[in-house]
Amino acid sequence: MMKKATHQLTKAHNTTLVLKTIYKNDGVSRAEIARITGLTRTTVSDIVADLQSAGLAHDAGFGYSAAGKPPILVKITGSSRQIMCIDTSEKIFAGALIDLNGEMVFKETIHLPDPLGPVSLETVYHLLDRLKAKATAPILGLGIGIPGIVNTQEGVVLQAVHRGWRDLPMKQLLAAHCDFPIYVANDSNIAALAELTYGEHRQAANLFLLKIGEGIGSGLVLGGKIHEGETYSAGEIGHLSVVPDGAACNCGNRGCLETVARAQILAEASKHFAKVHLELPDEIRNAADPIPGLIKLFHQSDADARAIVFSAARHIAGALASVIGLLDIHKLLIAGVYAPFGQPFLDAVGAELKRRVLSAQSKDINIHFTTYGDDIVLRGAAALVLQQELGLP
Amino acid sequence: MMKKATHQLTKAHNTTLVLKTIYKNDGVSRAEIARITGLTRTTVSDIVADLQSAGLAHDAGFGYSAAGKPPILVKITGSSRQIMCIDTSEKIFAGALIDLNGEMVFKETIHLPDPLGPVSLETVYHLLDRLKAKATAPILGLGIGIPGIVNTQEGVVLQAVHRGWRDLPMKQLLAAHCDFPIYVANDSNIAALAELTYGEHRQAANLFLLKIGEGIGSGLVLGGKIHEGETYSAGEIGHLSVVPDGAACNCGNRGCLETVARAQILAEASKHFAKVHLELPDEIRNAADPIPGLIKLFHQSDADARAIVFSAARHIAGALASVIGLLDIHKLLIAGVYAPFGQPFLDAVGAELKRRVLSAQSKDINIHFTTYGDDIVLRGAAALVLQQELGLP
Numbered sequence: 130m131m132k133k134a135t136h137q138l139t140k141a142h143n144t145t146l147v148l149k150t151i152y153k154n155d156g157v158s159r160a161e162i163a164r165i166t167g168l169t170r171t172t173v174s175d176i177v178a179d180l181q182s183a184g185l186a187h188d189a190g191f192g193y194s195a196a197g198k199p200p201i202l203v204k205i206t207g208s209s210r211q212i213m214c215i216d217t218s219e220k221i222f223a224g225a226l227i228d229l230n231g232e233m234v235f236k237e238t239i240h241l242p243d244p245l246g247p248v249s250l251e252t253v254y255h256l257l258d259r260l261k262a263k264a265t266a267p268i269l270g271l272g273i274g275i276p277g278i279v280n281t282q283e284g285v286v287l288q289a290v291h292r293g294w295r296d297l298p299m300k301q302l303l304a305a306h307c308d309f310p311i312y313v314a315n316d317s318n319i320a321a322l323a324e325l326t327y328g329e330h331r332q333a334a335n336l337f338l339l340k341i342g343e344g345i346g347s348g349l350v351l352g353g354k355i356h357e358g359e360t361y362s363a364g365e366i367g368h369l370s371v372v373p374d375g376a377a378c379n380c381g382n383r384g385c386l387e388t389v390a391r392a393q394i395l396a397e398a399s400k401h402f403a404k405v406h407l408e409l410p411d412e413i414r415n416a417a418d419p420i421p422g423l424i425k426l427f428h429q430s431d432a433d434a435r436a437i438v439f440s441a442a443r444h445i446a447g448a449l450a451s452v453i454g455l456l457d458i459h460k461l462l463i464a465g466v467y468a469p470f471g472q473p474f475l476d477a478v479g480a481e482l483k484r485r486v487l488s489a490q491s492k493d494i495n496i497h498f499t500t501y502g503d504d505i506v507l508r509g510a511a512a513l514v515l516q517q518e519l520g521l522p
Numbered sequence: 523m524m525k526k527a528t529h530q531l532t533k534a535h536n537t538t539l540v541l542k543t544i545y546k547n548d549g550v551s552r553a554e555i556a557r558i559t560g561l562t563r564t565t566v567s568d569i570v571a572d573l574q575s576a577g578l579a580h581d582a583g584f585g586y587s588a589a590g591k592p593p594i595l596v597k598i599t600g601s602s603r604q605i606m607c608i609d610t611s612e613k614i615f616a617g618a619l620i621d622l623n624g625e626m627v628f629k630e631t632i633h634l635p636d637p638l639g640p641v642s643l644e645t646v647y648h649l650l651d652r653l654k655a656k657a658t659a660p661i662l663g664l665g666i667g668i669p670g671i672v673n674t675q676e677g678v679v680l681q682a683v684h685r686g687w688r689d690l691p692m693k694q695l696l697a698a699h700c701d702f703p704i705y706v707a708n709d710s711n712i713a714a715l716a717e718l719t720y721g722e723h724r725q726a727a728n729l730f731l732l733k734i735g736e737g738i739g740s741g742l743v744l745g746g747k748i749h750e751g752e753t754y755s756a757g758e759i760g761h762l763s764v765v766p767d768g769a770a771c772n773c774g775n776r777g778c779l780e781t782v783a784r785a786q787i788l789a790e791a792s793k794h795f796a797k798v799h800l801e802l803p804d805e806i807r808n809a810a811d812p813i814p815g816l817i818k819l820f821h822q823s824d825a826d827a828r829a830i831v832f833s834a835a836r837h838i839a840g841a842l843a844s845v846i847g848l849l850d851i852h853k854l855l856i857a858g859v860y861a862p863f864g865q866p867f868l869d870a871v872g873a874e875l876k877r878r879v880l881s882a883q884s885k886d887i888n889i890h891f892t893t894y895g896d897d898i899v900l901r902g903a904a905a906l907v908l909q910q911e912l913g914l915p
Contacts, residue, residue, distance in 0.1 A: 278882055288882055335752060349848070351744055358850020359728060362883050365847040370840070370878070373766035380880055447763070451844050454758040455742070457751020485763075487773055489671055489681055490755050 143168055145520035147176045151186055151203050152521050158192050158200035177203055184209040184267075185229075185519075205229055210269040213260045213309075214510035215253060217292065218276040218316035219342045220244050224256035225504070226264055227511040229519075231327050233504070235263045244343070245293040250302075257306060268309045270518050272510030273299065274316035276344055278362045284313040287361065290379060291343050312513050316340065317364055318355050319509025320464055320499065321348030326512035326522055328500035335458045338499065339366065339449065341465035345387050351456070367391070371447040389444045392466045398437045399423040406433070424469045438470050439477045446481035453486050453494065464499040471498075536561055538913035540569045544579055544596050545914050551585050551593035570596055577602040577660075578622075578912075598622055603662040606653045606702075607903035608646060610685065611669040611709035612735045613637050617649035618897070619657055620904040622912075624720050626897070628656045637736070638686040643695075650699060661702045663911050665903030666692065667709035669737055671755045677706040680754065683772060684736050705906050709733065710757055711748050712902025713857055713892065714741030719905035719915055721893035728851045731892065732759060732842065734858035735785050744849070760784070764840040782837045785859045791830045792816040799826070817862045831863050832870045839874035846879050846887065857892040864891075 146166045151157055154165075163173045180186040187206045191199040207230030216223040226235040237259055239252050253273070277289025284300020286292075299313045321338040324330045336350040345367030349356040356363050367387040368380050375384025388394070399419035403409055406426060413422040427434040449461060467474050475496050483491050499505045515521040539559045544550055547558075556566045573579040580599045584592040600623030609616040619628040630652055632645050646666070653664075670682025677693020679685075692706045714731040717723045729743040738760030742749040749756050760780040761773050768777025781787070792812035796802055799819060806815040820827040842854060860867050868889050876884050892898045908914040 347848075351749060352747070354745070356744060356849065359852045360850055360883060360885070362880070363848065363850035365850070365880055365883065368847055368880055369844055382878060451762055452848060454761055455740075455756065455845060455848060456749065457753055457756035457758070459752045485775060487755070487758055487761055490751075490753060490758065492753070 143172060144176050144179070147173060148180065148185070148205075148519055149521060151177075151180075152205050156189055156192070156202040156204050158202055160200055161192075162203070207232060208266055211264050211266045212269050212511045212514045213257070213264070213271040214507040214514075215256050215260075215271070215273040216316065216506035216510065217249065217253060217289075218274055218340070218506050222249075222252050222256060223503075223507055224260050225507045225511075226260055227507070228266070229269070229515070231508075231511070233507070234265070235260070236504075236507070244291060249292050249294075250297075253299075253303070254306070257303065268307075270310040270312060270514040271303065271307060272312045272314070272319065272513040273303070274314060274319050274506040274510050275299070276316050276342075276346065278360070279313050279315050280361055281312070281314050281357065284311060286313065310514070310518060312510075312517055314509075314513055315346065315348070315357075315361070315364070316506045316509070317346040317348035317464075318357065319348070319513050320505045321350050321462075321509070322355060322512040322516065323505055323508035324462060324500060325350060325353070326515065327508055329497075330460060330462065330500075331522075333460050335456070336460045336462065337449075337452050337456070337458045338462040338464060339445070340505075341390060341445070341463065341467060342392050345391050347452075349456075349458075351458075366448050366452070369448045369451060371444045386444060386448045390441045395423075395437075395441065395466055396420060402426075402433060402437060406431075420466070420469075427470055427473075435473075438467070438474060441467070442474055442477035443481045446478045446485065449478065450482055450485040453482070453490050457490055459490075459494050461494065461496045462499050463496065464502075464505050468498045468502060536565060537569050537572070540566060541573065541578070541598075541912055542914060544570075544573075545598050549582055549585070549595040549597050551595055553593055554585075555596070600625060601659055604657050604659045605662050605904045605907045606650070606657070606664040607900040607907075608649050608653075608664070608666040609709065609899035609903065610642065610646060610682075611667055611733070611899050615642075615645050615649060616896075616900055617653050618900045618904075619653055620900070621659070622662070622908070624901075624904070626900070627658065628653070629897075629900070637684060642685050642687075643690075646692075646696070647699070650696065661700075663703040663705060663907040664696065664700060665705045665707070665712065665906040666696070667712050667899040667903050668692070668706060669709050669735075669739065671753070672706050672708050673754055674705070674707050674750065677704060679706065703907070703911060705903075705910055707902075707906055708739065708741070708750075708754070708757070709899045709902070710739040710741035710857075711750065712741070712906050713898045714743050714855075714902070715748060715905045715909065716898055716901035717855060717893060718743060718746070719908065720901055722890075723853060723855065723893075724915075726853050728849070729853045729855065730842075730845050730849070730851045731855040731857060732838070733898075734783060734838070734856070734860060738780050738784050740845075742849075742851075744851075759841050759845070762841045762844060764837045779837060779841045783834045788816070788830075788834065788859055789813060795819075795826060795830060799824075813859070813862075820863055820866075828866075831860070831867060834860070835867055835870035836874045839871045839878065842871065843875055843878040846875070846883050850883055852883075852887050854887065854889045855892050856889065857895075857898050861891045861895060 150162050150165050159173050163170045188201045189204040192202045207228045211226045214225045220241050221238050223238045278287040286294045286297040286299050300311045317340040338348040347364035347366045349364050368385045370384050371386050372384030376388040378385040378388045403414045403419045403422045409422045501508045543555050543558050552566050556563045581594045582597040585595050600621045604619045607618045613634050614631050616631045671680040679687045679690040679692050693704045710733040731741040733739050740757035740759045761778045763777050764779050765777035769781040771778040771781045796807045796812045796815045802815045894901045
């Protein structure tokens with residue numbers, strides 16, 4: 130029963146299964162694929178033939194055989210497709226072409242003169258044109274990361290405060306210029322997806338990724354899946370209250386995490402710091418971006434520099450304590466502006482967490498910076514397209 | 523391929539599918555079951571016969587037929603099994619027998635003289651004996667709700683502060699006295715499961731249940747499943763900081779939600795309240811439990827009574843705001859000591875939430891008290907056994 134109805138689904142499922150197996154095992158024989166997937170040799174051979182004629186896989190040399198003919202190994206043809214990736218999450222927009230093996234074959238960044246003006250959307254179009262011009266293989270799809278709330282089903286940016294976007298039908302706008310699939314998603318959510326796909330935390334069941342830049346957001350992986358929430362706005366950790374009666378926040382409340390830890394706060398503290406720390410070289414003291422000066426003295430254990438950064442670390446830990454208390458997640462990743470402060474910063478977050486979290490939950494807490502630094506959202510865009518188009522990984 | 527290996531799994535799966543279909547449709551024909559499940563008539567008839575010989579289902583009258591013989595309807599035989607349920611979550615322990623239809627056929631409560639002493643475990647044994655004596659059908663299993671962190675795989679109570687239990691092998695201890703399956707779980711988690719199984723919020727995908735009594739805990743349903751966390755301690759909302767530099771908490775921090783909203787805090791405020799509110803009847807003012815006096819004047823809109831309760835409501839909303847911000851969950855249920863304050867209490871929580879949550883997330887927030895009042899954990903124990911033993915609902 131239900132045989133006809135499920136036949137096509139079964140084929141798609143089996144194709145994804147075979148593709149995944151080739152993807153995970155770099156060079157694998159048809160017999161081995163059959164063994165791993167439980168499919169028959171015939172089914173595997175047919176599917177591999179289909180994948181090869183689509184250019185997605187190729188035969189690549191021979192494997193070992195104790196007796197008889199050595200088996201032919203199949204590999205993903207990484208260069209057979211390219212994924213267009215656009216990151217609009219910070220004031221520097223980025224575009225990249227990433228192939229199926231995760232190789233970044235092209236990248237370009239553009240500094241936005243006015244992050245809130247119409248130039249932000251124009252820059253997206255511009256990056257799209259550049260990526261089209263630079264592509265050297267068929268495009269699997271376009272993924273774009275947005276610093277805000279995104280209806281991922283419709284591809285509509287519901288709200289992105291730092292871009293002035295509201296109910297912007299991003300997917301529809303871009304579709305007019307593309308003949309390939311387009312996926313629009315929250316920047317932190319796909320950053321978490323990047324860690325699941327490419328990072329050291331591949332296949333983690335539960336993971337929390339905190340992204341700190343112009344704004345503060347987070348991506349939440351529960352049971353191996355991104356948790357988007359009822360209205361696509363899960364992970365709004367930037368507006369957790371961490372300083373009672375603290376500074377007023379854009380959101381209308383006071384003392385939100387964003388008011389004490391986002392990039393601008395760090396930049397302002399750095400500016401003041403550079404002014405009074407005359408021992409810094411003039412080119413750092415007078416630089417438009419004052420943060421490198423803070424980083425320099427922080428790593429020389431300057432007490433003032435450490436005080437600034439550790440104060441932010443404590444506030445961040447306060448918000449993370451709520452995450453651990455509620456979700457009992459132990460794998461925490463941090464992306465963004467605090468990465469240059471390295472292990473001392475992570476240690477400060479960890480120490481404060483230990484103080485604030487129940488002892489039963491504080492064991493095995495695991496805090497790292499993200500694997501791909503500034504490229505984490507571009508990687509996430511690629512991961513999103515891989516997942517949606519090929520069911521990978 | 524894999525046919526032999528999957529045959530038994532398929533049979534178990536199909537049996538659960540048929541059982542679920544009968545359970546959801548009160549009175550359904552074999553033909554209808556076949557249509558709903560997509561299984562063949564023969565498979566359905568065989569499975570129904572198996573269920574009937576196990577006593578789990580029975581033929582119950584005839585359905586409507588436009589032409590030809592009217593079909594025989596199949597129903598779950600609710601009384602064929604009873605589930606033992608024990609609730610250790612408050613100072614009043616409870617035991618109950620609940621049948622497959624959710625009918626509570628017996629219930630007994632015992633007030634613990636010393637919630638931290640050995641009497642607590644003795645009371646569990648005593649309730650077990652009483653339930654055995656009162657059972658009038660074969661026992662499907664025992665479910666027990668614990669106010670603490672439970673390794674549900676092993677049935678070990680890792681920590682239950684309010685009972686003085688630590689690494690207590692509850693399942694193993696009880697198994698010596700039982701010849702049926704035993705399931706041990708956190709009280710708030712199974713309370714949430716009860717809402718998914720019996721409550722008005724049946725089949726909600728995402729749901730947050732806050733339980734306030736001796737302690738404060740929560741149960742978290744994400745994607746239709748209880749989220750237990752990495753170390754079985756998700757939902758520790760009682761130790762979210764809501765009052766900066768507030769009163770010291772057992773956990774070592776200050777200003778946790780428990781320090782301002784648990785039952786004891788309400789009782790202390792009520793005691794003071796009763797002392798100064800001479801207009802209350804003497805039997806209320808001198809009662810061991812002073813809360814009824816507070817409830818009485820609260821519903822007469824007494825300003826002092828409202829101030830006490832609304833202050834707690836604001837703190838509770840503060841913690842719930844973190845939940846909504848992080849998880850974007852809109853279905854919130856509250857169980858426990860605040861239920862008698864009814865809608866005015868919920869309105870106060872809702873108003874504070876609206877103030878504290880991002881506007882995008884504040885739409886459609888839905889706050890209710892739990893469906894089953896004080897029986898919510900007993901119901902949860904029954905739901906747990908139904909789920910684990912029969913795959914229901």
